[in-house]
Amino acid sequence: MAGSAAVLTDDSLLSRLDRRLVKLEHFMAVIAGLAVFGLMVLAVISVSGRNLFNEPLPGYVDWIQQFMPLIAFMGISFVQRDGGHIRMDIVVSHLKGRPLWVFEFLTTFLIFALMVLLVWGTWAHFDRSFDFSKPMWSRDSTIDIGLPIWPAKLLAPVAFSVLCLRTFLQLVGYARAIVSGTDRPVAVPMIQSAAEQAAAEADHIEGRD
């Protein structure tokens, strides 16, 4: 099962674009993390308000529903950058060199094609909830306190667009690797054996006990 892997860099344009994009992706992941923290704070406010002051937080559920897309979508490209989306690598781990890059190019291309279609689909979903002529531009609202839903719906096509950019860069990286036949391509996640990966994961935890 694949976790994250290293991404090599050099001073080519591709690698510079990769590092530029990862800054944006990291920033988006921090926002997602803060949203998780926000969820926790919201619950503390809601519970203490209800139990200590008999003043429940109006629209608590509505707010949770507004926070969740931040958490679910904002980190998606950050994970893709170093190959963190889960896959079974029993077959892939036996490939090396060009056959590996061809395989990675094909699966990454499928992801790219899927995400382009989903940018369209999730944009349409947002668009149905958005109407310039209505108050708060809203044509869809939450159930208790009537918050407009379009900002939360907009997060999906935005985050998916960043993922399209990311997979596009990776396609270029794999294409270059197919041409040059290198073992060490830049701007794409390097495949690791399950054991290497476990070691990397364990390193991450080091010093936290």
Place this chain on the structure above:
Amino acid sequence: TEWNASVWGKRRAFTEHIEKLAELVAEKSGGEFTINVSYGGLSKNTENLDGISIGAFEMAQFCAGYHADKNRAITVLELPFLGVNTLAEEVAVSNAVYAHPAVAEEMAQWNAKMLMTSPMPQYNLVGTGEPRDALAKFDGMRVRATGGIGKAFSAVGGVPTSVTSSEAYQAMQSGVVDTVAFAQHAHLSFGTINEADWWTANLNPGTVNCPVVVNIDAYEALSDEERKILDESVPEAIDYYLENYGKLLEQWESVLAEKGVQKVMIADGELAAFKEKAGAPLHKAWIEEMSAQGLPAQELYDLLNTTLDNSRK
């Protein structure tokens, strides 16, 4: 022709008119026109209008209060204290409002056409502990109520807390809400009655409005004969629904007795006070707000009231 209908939850009194309609249509067309009713497989309940708009399925049920901004015009039917007393009256006022051009126009934005309503009785409260039989006891009450009913309880200090209908039982059990406003069939099918100590027999704060719509393109693509079969089956389906719901209401008293649920009658003075705070002022606010958005709000409101008067003659 094969249609898909998207509803949610489990088969219950609330969906019987759709099941009946599917049965009638198949029968009258000799099996040439069928409607598959899907309980949650095709869409999320708050996104049924989206699915109709896309054309993913041809028929769907939804409730106005789930997303007021999607269906502003019909929220008039969810205003508290309209004084609708029976399911037949509920059908009459719904049909009249659905037929209004402003409603048709708003639904057309979703590529939807109103087919029929899902009439529901007044959403009375069940709760645990001491009965909340006076207005003062609604202050700070966490109540599971949507749309206009939720607004009515807000007007007297309650806090509407929406959990989905399937979570209502647990929310009540865990104290997330103190009371749940549902129609009788929902109190039964979602189990809130099992947790309840009391039920407000005469609070009658209002109800929710849940239309069944069809996709306009699919409706127009029907052959003339199929369309006729569909349209003519609607009144029959509604009659069946009313008959079925009527039986359920007849059993209600015995259910209360069996579960040991106290029937709470609220004093007339308290009711009048509630209505004074949450009735007319909320009606007025709705008319102002919707008029400002360019809807013929006063007209819809008057239409509702004249229909109600006429249906009693």
Place this chain on the structure above:
Amino acid sequence: MDSIEIGLWVTGGMLVMVLLGMRVAFAAALTGLVGLVWIFWAKKGYAPDQFDWALTVAVKTAGQVPHGKVASQALSLIPTFILIGYLAYYAGLTRALFEAAKRWIAWVPGGLAVSTVFATAGFAAVSGASVATAAVFARVAIPEMLKIGYDKRFAAGVVAAGGTLASLIPPSAILVIYAIIVEQDVGKLLLAGFIPGAFSAVIYGLLIIGLALTIKGFGPPVRGFTWKQRFASLPPALPIVAVVVIIIFFVYNPFGGDAWGTPTEGGAIGAFIVFVMAVARGMRWAEFKDAIVETARLSAMIFTIIWGVLIYVRFLGFADLPHAFANWITSLHYSPMLILVCILLAYAVLGMFMDAIGMLLLTLPVVYPAVMALNGGEMVSAADSTFGMSGPMCAIWFGILVVKMAEFCLITPPIGLNCFVVAGVRDDLSVQDVFRGVTPFFIADAVTIALLVAFPSIVLWLPSLA
């Protein structure tokens, strides 16, 4: 071709893509999308001029799923549970637990290994993920066991097996995912995990004691702690107790009153306590940022699988495949218990190669309705049912069984993730060493699963009170 056949082809295509190594989330979403196009186009008789319409409707239908499904109160438990686990490292809970377990129980035969099992079980109460638990304890517990003469392979096996407890004992991300997929009460499922989790720990403990008594030169008991030392070890481990109590009380009040709130709130309050503790222990902004970014990363990974698979599930709804599969299962002329055992064995095989969350998400939409149908339907009463339990109770029982199977797969070769992690932490151990050391625990797990199947009340007693 009818919709069921389309459903089978698309499902087959997805499994091939997943096995070849396409990332699970995207393989599921892509095949779901392709399946939707197929279904809609088939509806128009594959007319060439209707393809655009079918594609548009399919893309827009799929486009509803990501936002529509993740904007849910129940799913908000997942990031919260993940955050608790990351914060727990900073709060120093690992060492505190191990120290307390050692001082209190290491006097039994095989004492240090037994202490390790109970310390991992305790850590499971703040950690939602098995792999993380194994990684932390590999560092804390293995050196101490080696110091007093344990076989290094066995010491590694204890930690790898103990780590699996984290997904049964709440908080557990995987139980939440199960609850969401099958639309059952999250609180009751979390509650249901407690006893089987503790039960697994006890079986592990008994196994170790048995081994210690029969094998010469097994690690000696550790004695000589004074009562004063024992009690002194408790306060640093107290937040664990607080978190456990809070999560229980937020789902079910054992004293008969109202529960304090929802599981969602309970998880968040638990996270808050651990957060306060971590801050008190001197957690800095950099560490905090690290914790939230890691939480965001893991959440994004899990949520992508969730909405990806749910696009496939939406397609299944249009193809009506789960319904057809359930009809087929119930029409088989084998004993229902045999069919259930076969399903569990199939999970054991699948789990050898697949990640637990991906495996459950991909299979449950089809398998779960079949199991429910086998028992007599979702709303069946205990008296009318096949397995002697009501529909909702059967859902809980099957959930715990499936999660226990998924956990079992974390220690079985060839892809036993926990074993990889332990070997990764310890340079002196190969993966083969860990697999060899963990072998006795297969027996313990097989016994546990058999007992959970034979005596469902182990699972159902606690949730039936709530």
